[in-house]
Amino acid sequence: MSAKLLDIRDLVVEFRTEAGLLRAVKGVDLSIAAGETLALVGESGSGKSVTSLSTMRLIPEGVGRIAGGEILFRGRDGTVRDLVHLPGREMAGIRGSEIAMVFQEPMTSLNPAHRIGAQIAEAARLHEGLGRKAARARAVEMLKLVDIPEPERRAEAYPHQLSGGMRQRVMIAIALVCNPTLLIADEPTTALDSTVQLQILVLLRRLQDELGMAILFITHNLGVVAEIADRVAVMYGGRIVEDAPMAEILTAPRHPYTRGLLASVPRTDHAARAAGRRDRLQAIPGSMVDPLKPPPGCDFAPRCAWAQEACTAAVPVLEGVASGHHARCRRWREIV
Amino acid sequence: MTQPLIEVRDLEVHFPVGRTMFNAGATVRAVHRVSFEMGRGEVVGLVGESGSGKTTLGRSLLRLIEPTGGSVRLNGKEVTGMSPADLRRARSDMQIIFQDPFASLNPRMSVGEILSEALHLHSIGSRADRRDRVAALLETVGLPPQAAERYPHEFSGGQRQRIGIARALSVEPAFIVADEPVSALDVSIQAQIVNLLAELREKMKLSILFIGHDLSVIEYLCDRVIVLYLGKVMESGTVAEIYQRPRHPYTRALLDAAPQVDANRRTDRIMLTGDLPSPVSPPSGCIFRTRCPFAQPECAATVPPLETKGADHRVACIRADEIDLVPG
Numbered sequence: 001m002s003a004k005l006l007d008i009r010d011l012v013v014e015f016r017t018e019a020g021l022l023r024a025v026k027g028v029d030l031s032i033a034a035g036e037t038l039a040l041v042g043e044s045g046s047g048k049s050v051t052s053l054s055t056m057r058l059i060p061e062g063v064g065r066i067a068g069g070e071i072l073f074r075g076r077d078g079t080v081r082d083l084v085h086l087p088g089r090e091m092a093g094i095r096g097s098e099i100a101m102v103f104q105e106p107m108t109s110l111n112p113a114h115r116i117g118a119q120i121a122e123a124a125r126l127h128e129g130l131g132r133k134a135a136r137a138r139a140v141e142m143l144k145l146v147d148i149p150e151p152e153r154r155a156e157a158y159p160h161q162l163s164g165g166m167r168q169r170v171m172i173a174i175a176l177v178c179n180p181t182l183l184i185a186d187e188p189t190t191a192l193d194s195t196v197q198l199q200i201l202v203l204l205r206r207l208q209d210e211l212g213m214a215i216l217f218i219t220h221n222l223g224v225v226a227e228i229a230d231r232v233a234v235m236y237g238g239r240i241v242e243d244a245p246m247a248e249i250l251t252a253p254r255h256p257y258t259r260g261l262l263a264s265v266p267r268t269d270h271a272a273r274a275a276g277r278r279d280r281l282q283a284i285p286g287s288m289v290d291p292l293k294p295p296p297g298c299d300f301a302p303r304c305a306w307a308q309e310a311c312t313a314a315v316p317v318l319e320g321v322a323s324g325h326h327a328r329c330r331r332w333r334e335i336v
Numbered sequence: 337m338t339q340p341l342i343e344v345r346d347l348e349v350h351f352p353v354g355r356t357m358f359n360a361g362a363t364v365r366a367v368h369r370v371s372f373e374m375g376r377g378e379v380v381g382l383v384g385e386s387g388s389g390k391t392t393l394g395r396s397l398l399r400l401i402e403p404t405g406g407s408v409r410l411n412g413k414e415v416t417g418m419s420p421a422d423l424r425r426a427r428s429d430m431q432i433i434f435q436d437p438f439a440s441l442n443p444r445m446s447v448g449e450i451l452s453e454a455l456h457l458h459s460i461g462s463r464a465d466r467r468d469r470v471a472a473l474l475e476t477v478g479l480p481p482q483a484a485e486r487y488p489h490e491f492s493g494g495q496r497q498r499i500g501i502a503r504a505l506s507v508e509p510a511f512i513v514a515d516e517p518v519s520a521l522d523v524s525i526q527a528q529i530v531n532l533l534a535e536l537r538e539k540m541k542l543s544i545l546f547i548g549h550d551l552s553v554i555e556y557l558c559d560r561v562i563v564l565y566l567g568k569v570m571e572s573g574t575v576a577e578i579y580q581r582p583r584h585p586y587t588r589a590l591l592d593a594a595p596q597v598d599a600n601r602r603t604d605r606i607m608l609t610g611d612l613p614s615p616v617s618p619p620s621g622c623i624f625r626t627r628c629p630f631a632q633p634e635c636a637a638t639v640p641p642l643e644t645k646g647a648d649h650r651v652a653c654i655r656a657d658e659i660d661l662v663p664g
């Protein structure tokens with residue numbers, strides 16, 4: 001595998017809340033190779049979005065802080081820099097030009113008072129230093145790239161005149177205007193209908209083929225993972241609990257939480273149904289871990305059918321279970 | 337034939353849009369000539385993209401939105417046109433569960449008050465009876481009896497949805513509209529609520545109109561499915577028919593777009609281009625034709641009728657007999 005583009009090591013992120021110090025990310029190790037798509041999977045409160053926001057250094061100062069670890073990013077010039085300690089100005093140079101981000105809700109990320117062409121052109125002028133006319137031509141070119149019909153005419157539209165899917169295409173156009181080497185996509189299709197979601201996923205795959213950027217794709221939907229990911233990292237309670245190539249996560253998961261997530265997706269057995277049987281889903285009992293009161297030892301132990309007394313004694317380490325496959329569970333050998 | 341619990345005939349819900357002092361505006365037909373029946377204990381899934389009119393349809397059955405035309409019968413009694421007093425009584429037989437468990441519970445009421453409010457309104461039982469009933473309801477939905485003393489904010493999303501379900505069950509309805517009840521929940525919690533609904537349908541013989549967009553949940557939970565597009569029924573049938581032998585291109589496209597937890601990406605998918613057209617000026621003829629990969633010139637000329645094709649399978653497509661949509 002080629003050299004790492006992004007290499008997050010032992011990342012710790014904390015937030016100060018009224019109820020006390022909240023550790024949202026508790027030592028995350030994560031790496032992405034150039035041109036690869038890594039899906040970061042987790043439910044609410046797992047720390048997946050905080051991990052991605054930290055990579056962009058977008059954790060609001062005063063409220064939260066990166067309390068430890070490194071975020072090593074290889075720039076276009078080949079130098080590797082630790083984004084955690086990069087001065088604000090240098091970070092601003094990377095943000096938007098080498099690492100770009102697309103969010104879940106395009107309506108809140110787009111300026112409602114400006115035409116979309118102008119918003120794309122602004123990104124081109126800001127990061128690429130293009131002149132007014134060149135930037136405008138670039139905006140139309142980008143709209144064409146993301147398959148927006150009649151790009152010249154659509155460039156004159158305001159965000160509210162576009163559908164949700166079109167707006168998300170515009171967000172992707174803005175993100176890609178500087179040809180970033182890493183695109184962070186934080187649940188970019190969650191608010192969309194499945195028909196439009198599929199269009200966006202297919203578009204992202206095509207753009208990746210053409211432009212070669214790596215994608216850090218944040219999602220809670222395992223079906224979306226199957227559609228887009230090369231590799232998958234599963235987060236629970238602020239830690240990576242399992243990571244592996246996509247097909248292996250879906251077919252041979254070794255962590256009880258990953259298995260529970262997969263079992264939570266209804267898959268209808270038609271033969272059983274025809275016989276009038278409807279088997280219960282293997283739901284994970286209980287609720288998400290309270291980040292203010294994490295349980296002792298393994299975060300998942302209170303909901304885990306495999307938990308033993310030893311599981312609550314210490315946080316299990318992320319062990320290699322196969323080539324490129326790790327699981328944070330003491331009992332992974334028994335789980336097949 | 338036994339009488340269906342719910343009979344919907346040619347239901348219409350229209351909304352005026354853009355009406356001003358100087359402008360007559362236009363009419364959006366959010367629900368257009370929808371007819372279906374539901375038997376006791378039957379669970380019917382209602383699917384379609386946002387803007388298809390599924391929420392409007394669900395609410396108009398309970399007259400939370402007033403239908404513009406057509407009829408809804410509950411146990412043979414006409415719901416449309418009921419006096420407010422009769423409607424209030426009828427509501428003890430039909431209830432709704434909402435998508436957002438955060439917005440649909442009054443934060444100032446304890447769970448016990450929330451669950452006994454409807455009993456109170458419908459004058460069901462004495463004070464002591466109601467207390468017992470609240471405890472029984474909590475047990476039914478898997479919450480401890482102490483939950484009655486607590487307030488909605490003290491519960492997680494999944495627990496709140498359990499409270500919402502308990503509230504709907506409190507008056508022992510025969511019919512429930514469940515409007516995307518699991519869409520706002522995390523995957524692992526979603527499965528718990530789906531299991532609860534499956535359990536309730538078996539235990540209580542409830543009829544549920546389940547509105548949703550997650551086709552795997554619909555397939556798991558429902559007996560029949562209705563596919564809605566711009567307010568119109570495109571196809572309806574049993575779950576087995578719709579999922580294994582879809583006859584309408586829109587149904588097939590919806591099935592193909594549903595994210596599958598499968599490492600092998602399918603290659604023979606029907607992918608829709610673009611979005612739902614504006615409901616203010618829907619396309620002529622077949623309203624789906626602008627996004628349909630099988631559309632021909634005739635599709636613009638005639639409105640396809642909803643025709644019966646085989647037992648309990650209806651489809652509105654003039655090409656239904658010539659195109660093969662069975663997924664490979």
